[in-house]
Amino acid sequence: MKDEQRLGRAAFLGVTVAGLSSLVWGRSAWEAASGILPRSVGAVLPQPTSGWRIYTVAATMPTFDPETYRLRVDGLVQRPLALALDDLRALPVAQQVSDFRCVTGWTVEDVRWTGVRIRDVLAAAAPLPSGAALSFVSAERPYVDSLTLEQASLPDVMLAWGMDGRPLERPHGAPLRLVMPRMYGYKSVKWVERIVVTREPVVGYWEQRGYDRDAWIGHSNSA
Known part of the structure; x- marks a missing residue:
């Protein structure tokens, strides 16, 4: 728990400095990132030219069926x-x-x-x-x-x-x-x-x- 509590801002900044800013969203980028990030931060993946950084905390992003979603x-x-x-x-x-x-x-x-x-x-x-x-x-x-x-x-x-x-x-x-x-x-x-x-x-x-x-x-x- 102490290790997780130390993540916060430092974890976000740390993984960005580690070079993920060069990754483009996609399966290969996800698989590459998932092996090097702390377990509490699944990915920090930019979308090119948009300014967004995509943070996740799980191993994969959720999917949904628009017909059955509630x-x-x-x-x-x-x-x-x-x-x-x-x-x-x-x-x-x-x-x-x-x-x-x-x-x-x-x-x-x-x-x-x-x-x-x-x-x-x-x-x-x-x-x-x-x-x-x-x-x-x-x-x-x-x-x-x-x-x-x-x-x-x-x-x-x-x-x-x-x-x-x-x-x-x-x-x-x-x-x-x-x-x-x-x-x-x-x-x-x-x-x-x-x-x-x-x-x-x-x-x-x-x-x-x-x-x-x-x-x-x-x-x-x-x-």
Whole structure:
């Protein structure tokens, strides 16, 4: 556990310095990277010219079947839900342009996101008064992170299925990812398959390894 707790920022920076910035996403790059990275960071693979760095914590990225995918919404709710992609797209569509900032220092500016606001996903589930936080569970085990209901209700927080005018791609979290522009990128959970309404925020994957729970840009994990 102590070794994992030391990873955090140092692990991200270390593997980047190690030369992964020269890799192009693909099977051969994945196989090459998987043999040299710490177990807690599966890959740091750039997409050429885009500025993105693709971080994973599992041996492989999740896959999904668009016909059978369901977003489960449960926990402290009156009506648990299992939403297909068509159900999500039938909700009011949200679009925004916002920057994506990683705690390790890189930024992708003016990302165009398309998706749905959290409040519209939760409306049919009707959270109970005792529910004060949301856990976002990724299909990439064991990744999970959380926001308070107040944080999730901010006007630029969303669940995105599209990016820059195209369907969300697998490395960016398809079919559905959380977008929280006011916090560092590790809060924007990819491959979301479940939202759990809870009494208080859970301790997320990177928070278990020393990162701040409230990852406000400029006010946490910046030292």
